[in-house]
Amino acid sequence: MNRVNRAMLIKAPAKFNLGLTVLRRRPDGYHELLSVMEQLSLSDTILLEPQCEAGWRFFCSDPSLSGKENLVYRAAALLAQKADRPADLPGVKISLFKNIPAAAGLGGGSSDAAAALKALNSFWRLGMSPTDLLETGALIGSDVPYCLKGGTVLVRGRGEKLEAMPALPFHWVVLAIPPEMHLSTAQVYGMLKPVHLSRPRLEPLISAIREQRKEPLHDWFAGGLTNTLEAAVISKHPPLQSLKEQFLDLGLHPAMSGSGPSFFALCDSLVSARAAARALQEAGNRAFLCWTISGLYKQKE
């Protein structure tokens, strides 16, 4: 008997880099990294709707992201190829509703792909194991394996070596991006010169999370050097220096996520986080008030 598929609605959360050290350029052109990643409440949504006719089609709420280069499209195409009889896969319309700013260092596209892989594996009953999904995810993009795993994770290699860490203690997060600024990850890595290769030491960050202590965590952000890519990106895009200063004027310690241009700061109090997000928005930035996901349930216990 054929089982009827139900519609599925899934969230794809943004990722951010609490710290990012670029260790070296590899012969394959990628860079060897060490990073601590976490997920945010800010998220995209994917909807799978069963269709009478076989095959799949893709819709994106942002027309500029609705092409075949969209990582959700690539995820669906890769999974369909892996099916024994692709023509027999249950028909599905895959809709992506965007909310996470694109090309901002927040892993929106990677998270969308990870969510699509998990959801389609279940919708099409492909029976792929978590390891199969991680391997497939790595073919789509360096951040996809992390997005499949989620949580507070120490990430190494090109992005595919993942070590789970204790959950980052819950924080409110203020996130801001200057208006109309989008950066391609490939271009940011491409302009890295030896002079930019400052290597933040992530040990104090890692110990603070392992010991679940907020004070050394905040001290680490106050130190200011959290991301190898930051100096290179600011040198090309001076408005980012002014964005950093806006955070500092609000008494916050900003850090850049991934290859930028989004900056974030951790906050303990909702009142101060809300006031800061509003001030950054009034200064003309795209600003968001969000929170970290991993420590959410711990906080409620």
Ligand code: C5P
């Ligand atoms: O893997 P992904 O397609 O997301 O990477 C985009 C670009 O970012 C790569 O083409 C590469 O230029 C750069 N990159 C890198 N080292 C990494 C991850 C990404 O150089 N570990």
